[in-house]
Amino acid sequence: MILIGENIHIISKVVSEAVRNRDAAAIQALATAQAQAGADYLDLNLGPARRDPEEVGSWLVNTVQEVTDLPISLDTMNPAAMEAGLALCKTRPILNSASGKAESKELMMPLAVKYNTQVIISVITDLGCPPDVDARVESIMETVAYANGLGISNEDIFVDPIILPVSADQKQVREALEFVRILADLLPGVRSVVGLSNVSNGTPAHLRGILNRTYMVMLEKYGLYSAIADVLDPELVGLNRGGIKDIRELIHGVMEGEQVETSGLPEKARDYVKTARVLMGDALYSHAWLES
């Protein structure tokens, strides 16, 4: 699976301060660390970029490109910051992201055409995030058709089913999984991408990793092509490279409805089984899901 490093994200205090102070060294340290950890792309998330969007967009892209050749996934809802950044990318970037919202169709998608980028298109519309698989299908068919009409081919589109936190709406975890499973039949040629860490948003920090890793393995089984993820988690990168084979098999067992016997397993393996059960919706989530 292609990993897009998520760690240059405006929501992080280190990053927001570095961007505000134009502290290139801090940003470059994060870029280098992610490149060394095995990222295939770097996501640069600027958020709404209300102040000096053009300047911030160009500064960030240039700063990162000074230390790495990795392609960039530029992530902002501000079209001005997006355009300034895309114009400077040396390798073909990903525009992250467009959606079925009217504003996005009007202001973001044309930038993907103008700068010949790849583009992430999410299932969100002006009505919000669709509540189930069928509504996601309906939304994405419409939005991708619109993008095709602008001249964006399926091969340049990454579809994002929108991952919601298991702690907020457990049912949505399974809905997104099912959507990924049927996507290839639905829209031949498109690739899939998720904001993986969102599944563990709201979960205590020390427990987030295992949720992210387990969900990654589950999504991958259903054909996920890429994930914006915490590449600074070595266990996640290791799992993605195929390591820890028995853990993958245990998770797959839970997905196939097997009664996985946990009593003889090492604690770590048991934790992955418990996590897979919660993500599949077989057990009710609580922050203490590993303790019962």
Place this chain on the structure above:
Amino acid sequence: MQYKAPLETYTGRLKEVTIGSGRKAVRIGGQNILPLHYFEGAAANRCVVALEVDDNGAAGWAGHVAGPFRDVVNDPLKWAKRCMEMGADLVCLHLEGTDPQGSNKPAAEAAALVKEITGGLDAPLVVYGCGDDKKDIEVLTAVAEACKGDNLLIGPVVKENYEAIARAVAENGHCIIAQTPIDINLEKELNVKLLKQLPPEKIVIDPLSSALGYGMEYSFTIMERSRQVGVVYGDMAMQMPIIADLGRECWKINQARADAEQGMLWESITAISLLLAGADILVLRHPDNCRLLKEAIEGKL
């Protein structure tokens, strides 16, 4: 050919919790059916109704709800006995007077009062602290120690204070009320934590009961889902009975305070709704509603 209605059977069964000891005891929970689905299987125990007593002279109670107890509100033991004469299955004592924002009675005084009531009352007792996390640790620990072996149902414990209170409850042979703010995930988390200190047969869930018009539908949904998760899906951490402490929520509403009939309707409609959702103990204030709810539970309405 005779028609036979299809019946659902479930994998889970609620834990049976006994409150009180000896001939005073009542049992709740134990069923492997959904609320009031008596046709589906064994309702080991039906929902019970408690009437509320406080240690603060019914301060803040509207006259029309305190009325039946007017002459005994300053004597909680007599008040409790009156509740039983008026048809309650058990009594729920609220230690309102220990609230640091109010009378701030010391823990020892509260513990002595509870001991006096359990000694003189021929019925099981539920004891609620004032809801102040810190004060409740002192008060409920003292109550648990003073009434060792009486098997009270003591609470509420919340995520901020459960450890110390659960230890005292376990050591002195009582049951505990696990309270969470209308959130099924937090409810399960607290249950999981408490299960390290107490067996499930000693735990009762309080998901918080909101009154009609003040969020009752949220309480309803959480109780309904708790029951489904425990009985239908067999989640062991969600198989404890539920207490709905709703009387006080209903009677503090302005419309209920202003008018007796409105108050009676407010309390009875909320109670019947939460009964349908899955409550195993209903805590009410008015004895007429106690009688009404007992009829509803027996299917006589």
